[in-house]
Amino acid sequence: MNKSKNKQYFEGWFYKIVSKDLNTIYSFIPGISKTDDEKAHCFIQIMDGISCKSYNIKYPLDSFSYITDDTIKIDNNIFSKNGIKLDIASGEINISGQLLFENLRDIKRNLVAPTAMGFFEYFNFLECKHEVLSMGHDIAGSLNINEIIIDFNEAKGYIEKDMGSSFPKSYVWVQCNNFNNESISLMCSVADVPFIYKSFKGFICILQIDNNEYRFASYNNSKIIAENINEQGVRIILKNNRYYLIIEAEIIKAAPLFSPKNAAMSSSIMESLKSNVSISLYDKNKKLIAKDKSCAAGLEITI
Numbered sequence: 001m002n003k004s005k006n007k008q009y010f011e012g013w014f015y016k017i018v019s020k021d022l023n024t025i026y027s028f029i030p031g032i033s034k035t036d037d038e039k040a041h042c043f044i045q046i047m048d049g050i051s052c053k054s055y056n057i058k059y060p061l062d063s064f065s066y067i068t069d070d071t072i073k074i075d076n077n078i079f080s081k082n083g084i085k086l087d088i089a090s091g092e093i094n095i096s097g098q099l100l101f102e103n104l105r106d107i108k109r110n111l112v113a114p115t116a117m118g119f120f121e122y123f124n125f126l127e128c129k130h131e132v133l134s135m136g137h138d139i140a141g142s143l144n145i146n147e148i149i150i151d152f153n154e155a156k157g158y159i160e161k162d163m164g165s166s167f168p169k170s171y172v173w174v175q176c177n178n179f180n181n182e183s184i185s186l187m188c189s190v191a192d193v194p195f196i197y198k199s200f201k202g203f204i205c206i207l208q209i210d211n212n213e214y215r216f217a218s219y220n221n222s223k224i225i226a227e228n229i230n231e232q233g234v235r236i237i238l239k240n241n242r243y244y245l246i247i248e249a250e251i252i253k254a255a256p257l258f259s260p261k262n263a264a265m266s267s268s269i270m271e272s273l274k275s276n277v278s279i280s281l282y283d284k285n286k287k288l289i290a291k292d293k294s295c296a297a298g299l300e301i302t303i
Contacts, residue, residue: 008035010260011163013072013079016273017099017139018178020154022296025049025273028086029257030072030079032064033265042074043265045257046093049273049296054255057090081133081159086143097143099152104134104159105185107206108213116160116187116204118219127194128164135185135208136177158298160187167259167269168192168302172234174249176277176297183210184292186279188247190224190236205238207245207281209290214281216240229303233275243289246280251299275299 012031019025029045042064046055063075071080076087083100107116115121116132139155158177171191177184185208193202203224205216216222216238225237225244233250254270261267277297281289 008263009163009165010034010263010265011161012260013133013161014159015079015084016158016175016298017152018156018296019150019152020156022178023050024150024152024155025296027271027273027298028079028084030074030077031265032061033260033263034061035262035264039264039266041265043258044074044077044088046088046095047255047257047271047273052253052255052272054257054271055090055093056258057088057093083141093146095143095145097141099139099141099143099155099157101134101137101139101157101159104137105208107132107135107208108215113219116206118204118217120202120219126164127166128162128168128191130189130204131161131163132187132206133159133161135187135206158185158187164260165263166261167267170303171300172229172236172302173300174234174247174277174297175299176294178294178296179279179292180294181209181290181292184208184279184290186247186277188236188238190227190229203238205245205247207279209281214243214245216243216245229301231301231303233299234301242284244282244284244286246282247277248279249275249277249297249299251275251301252295254299269300269302272297272299 015028027047032042078085085098086095088095168191174188188205190203202218207214222240228235236247238245252275254272258265259267259269275297278293280291
């Protein structure tokens with residue numbers, strides 16, 4: 001977490017929540033936009049993935065605080081790896097209640113790759129850093145959303161975060177952990193990454209199946225064999241020295257969210273939480289290891 005008192009930066013957490021029957025999908029994005037002018041603030045963005053409505057609730061900068069390294073507070077709302085407690089009354093959307101998270105699935109970490117960014121985590125000049133906090137977890141609890149009680153018991157969750165100054169000018173992000181095989185969880189991001197005086201296409205893909213993790217990334221000698229990216233969807237083929245992975249995703253209804261540019265939440269992206277995604281994993285001899293699909297995928301395409 002960036003706790004600098006002087007540096008301009010943004011920091012945002014992404015909580016995705018999908019009910020057991022897949023009929024209710026929400027994301028909550030608490031964050032801070034620290035600039036040197038009156039636009040500095042903290043916020044909670046909310047997206048209803050089914051109705052495709054999004055909301056942005058702003059709070060004064062001093063409403064934000066770190067309780068611990070894993071827990072933040074915005075006004076009366078608490079967000080952590082163990083759960084969220086909400087008390088939002090914006091008029092347009094009112095939410096109260098508490099959700100508890102259990103059985104979080106972490107990614108593999110070591111000194112060379114302490115985060116999802118690999119050794120790029122050590123390069124503090126990057127405009128954006130990405131981290132996965134939970135590839136999937138179980139949820140217990142309910143939320144009162146505009147006077148309707150929504151049951152999230154046995155729901156599934158996902159948590160990630162971004163921090164820096166700006167989102168990449170072009171990128172693709174795919175996330176899903178609601179496959180037919182409940183042990184499968186996927187996160188994939190391909191982005192144009194400014195680096196010193198030039199830029200390169202960086203990518204991170206983490207696929208978990210049962211107790212196995214398959215990682216394809218710029219920092220572990222993986223390659224993008226082929227890609228087809230347009231406003232309707234993506235098809236990406238990744239390869240490392242042991243495996244091939246094909247990801248196909250089709251965007252289904254998207255809503256706008258604010259995104260950072262030079263630390264200010266002055267840009268926007270389109271995000272879907274109910275897109276279709278399929279994965280096919282093969283070994284190096286092209287023997288099929290796993291094949292599955294879902295209709296509850298998160299998808300952003302900025303080109």
